[in-house]
Amino acid sequence: MRRRNTKEFFNSWLYILIALGAFAILALYLGDVVSLCRRLLAILSPIIIGSLLAFALNLLLVRVERLYFPNSDHPLVKKSRRGVSLLLSILIVLGVIALILGLVIPQMIKAISIVSEGLPRAYVRFIEWVRESDFLPDALREKILFSDFDFNSMISKGMTLIQNWVGNLIGIAGKVLSHFMDLVLSIMFAIYLLAHKERLVKQFKRLGYAYLPDRLNISISHVLIVANETFAKYFGGQFLSAFILGILTAIGMLILRLPFVPVVASVVGITALIPILGAYIGNIVGVILIITVSPLKALIFSIFLIILQQIEGNLIYPKIVGTRVGLAAHWVLLAVVVGGGIGGVFGILIAVPILATIYHLVKEDVEFKTSKKPADGIERIMSEAEKPRRKRNLAGNEPASEVTGPDADGNDSTEIP
Known part of the structure; x- marks a missing residue:
């Protein structure tokens, strides 16, 4: 027993020293490591992009195969x-x-033109309403009427921002064309993966069986299975839910006779792919576009979309995704903040399923470990935690032994286990 404990102690310190050495080397050559990682990512980008395309397209492929002469x-x-x-x-x-x-591009061009012409008129109407309104306090009215706010300058800056945004889109399109061969290779790799996915999965299973211990192979396979199910359900649910939300938005806007139906419905559907933030982005964009035509219609749209998003989030989305990705709101918010800080919009999109996978695996492990312990273990531990240290019963089934001093003959009667 003593030899075994010594060996475990030595192995623990050996692992710690190896980890510290690796960390020191990484800190010394951090710039070179980052440069090497970027170079590897650039080389492997067609394979990475192709794998992501294959995963996304496989969600649709599986459903089409079920409908093809089943x-x-x-x-x-x-x-x-x-x-x-x-x-x-x-x-x-x-x-x-x-x-x-x-549908979107012609309507977007028209919307930009209407916004650039309609916002100045809307501002003039707002100033007239402030001047004639009896509801506003005099101090607030004077502050609005005699402020240094230059609306025309704001419009000019807004149009410049839009032009820069359009220019950035054109620049992105140019970069895509300049990396046309990488894109072609990515698409070809994705098609190859999908065409031979069963054979590739079988080959990876054989590799794992040949080179990995059975226990490690089972653990890794289970993690990959859970991750695949979670990612597939999450992204499949997100795409389908966003599509349904876009269609319902278009139908509702047509019934309410609201303007810019194709643009707003498309923006609402696309931004719905972004957790939490997407709902606000879609609503704000729609309000900005519609308010140039009618402030009342913009208010109607905002109320309608909030109600629709609540129905979609509480009724439609849970039915589509199920309980596998059922994260609480605070976990989703944490994933959005961390993922957005690390990888921007792409980080936000993948952070939620990654956290959902980790959450599911940890939950499984916690349930497995707690099932082997007494049912009242948590209550007992909390009860012992409230006691002073000298009165705690760490074993849980025996009273705490009292420490005694030397007896009358001068011998120490304390038993050392």
């Missing part, structure tokens, strides 16, 4: 199911993108 066992159907389903999935994605761009 009850047929004909050899021709079996051989063509993957190829035809993959082609249909790609065409569906390209069609949706083309439809959104065809």
